[in-house]
Amino acid sequence: MAEEGIYRSRLEPAFPEATRYASSMKEDSWILDEDIEATIAHDFMLMKQGYITEEQFRKIVYAIKKLLENKHLIQVDAEKYEDVHELIESFIIREVGMEIGGLVHTARSRNDQVVTAVRLKTRREVFRILKEILDLEKALLKKAQDTIDILFPFYTHLQQAQIAPLSHYFLGYFDIILRDFDRILDSLKRINLNPLGSVAIVGTSLKIDRELTTRLLGFYGLLENSFDAVSSRDFILEVVSNLNILMLNLSRMMEDFIIWLTSEFGFFTLPDELAFPSSAMPNKKNPCILELARARSGRVFSSLTQLSMAYKGIPSGYVRDLQETKPPLIEAFETVRETLRIIRIVIENLHENRDRIRSSMEQSIVALDIAERIIEEAKIPFRLAHRLVGEMVKQSIKKGKSFRSLGEEELREASLRILGKDISRLLTSILSKRDELLVSLRSSRGAGSQSNDMRMLQERKKTLEEYYAKLDRMIEEDNLAKKTLEKHVKSVVEDFAFS
Ligand code: ARG
Secondary structure, three states: OOHOOOOOOOOOOOOOOHHHHHHOHHHHHHHHHHHHHHHHHHHHHHOOOOOOOHHHHHHHHHHHHHHHHHHHHHHHHHHHOOHHHHHHHHHHHHOOOOOHHHOOOOOOOOHHHHHHHHHHHHHHHHHHHHHHHHHHHHHHHHHHHHHOEEEEEEEEEOOEEEEEOHHHHHHHHHHHHHHHHHHHHHHHHHHHHOOOOOOOOOOOOOOOOOHHHHHHHOOOOEEEOOHHHHHHHHHHHHHHHHHHHHHHHHHHHHHHHHHHOOOOOOEEEEEHHHOOOOOOOOOOEEHHHHHHHHHHHHHHHHHHHHHHHHOOOOOOOOOOOHHHHHHHHHHHHHHHHHHHHHHHHHHOOOOHHHHHHHHHOOOHHHHHHHHHHHHHHHOOOOOHHHHHHHHHHHHHHOOOOOOOOOOOOHHHHHHHHHOOOOHHHHHHHHHHOOHHHHHHHHOOOOOOOHHHHHHHHHHHHHHHHHHHHHHHHHHHHHHEEEEEHHHHHHOOOOOOOOO
């Protein structure tokens, strides 16, 4: 019991209210497995260094095994402990006595212990997020493939701007979210470093082997300076910042579909299975999932705010404020993972209404494409072509005619007024070019045209495969590290296994 817990050698028992307020037990179940893994690696290292005998190590591991088998008891006891670290050590001491159990925490402090577990867990949570990102990316590519033949109005200022294949939109989001993947993956370099062995703040005189625990726990390297190692949580701020950017991107994408799902737009239909009704209006079909995904970006931003507030201005070295970095980190991971998953399901199940998309387009949406044809074929400066087409749009509105059906006479008038010469025959022929043809002429790199999108799609399919393979390798490495640690332990404790 924390009230008279194992750490309180110079202190009277704590008030239960004090323990309850200080305790991180609620959020610590998140790092339970990682804390046990790091404890085993640490004690294995202590055994190799001669601080613990094989027999003692065996007893310690048996106690840990018993704890793993009785995980359900942990919540029952939750209120009594300051944190999971105290719980684990207390449990071992209770099981095997102080003589042996008291060795477990040699050359370690909760200060290096907690941040070791959090770094390990963060590494794994990052892998889960990266996997969800790739699954969403796959859905976006599939959607791009299926919509390459649909001409779609692209918007600026939420006003119709230009047409391009709908695939161009999905390919665009593929690239946006791939950058999120890259950012989160890159942060792994700074997350996956080993603080263990830094002890309370300036290390130890005991002969520990930090390189060994680095290898045993699958860290990419050592977080060398002991003071930095126990003091810093910039890796948490970094990963949550990256998650925040990802959520902002997803939120914008959701907003697009919320607009396109309105009856005014009607570009897409959501299957009933992903829509929600009204308790009052029997006619309603609401895109609640998309709205929530949009709103939940706020949760991740608030995680980042909480972290920043907890971190700002605290003195260097461990302070208990750092405990408060766990809950927002956990919440950010959970929110992002669930959001990625549901958005993937939404993308997979969205139905595009081709007729509605087609009929919504203003004829003048090709105005810039027409102006570019005039530049190419009449060799006049862009600004004049802009004026001429602008005049044509204006006349068509004034005369209540559609842009494409301006007659030779009207075109001559416009041409003479703006250019001082008559190119009405050329204009008539350009105006008669079909949308598909105008779009197909967009051959500049990255422009929205079928041939471009086709190429981009093929390249990105390959990229996605490479990303999946890379991620699989990293997860495999992580599993292998755990397996190797298990094997090492097994060489001393035959029937040991994680889970
Ligand atoms: N529960 C603490 C945390 O999550 C563990 C470290 C406590 N260290 C200390 N010196 N009180 O941060």
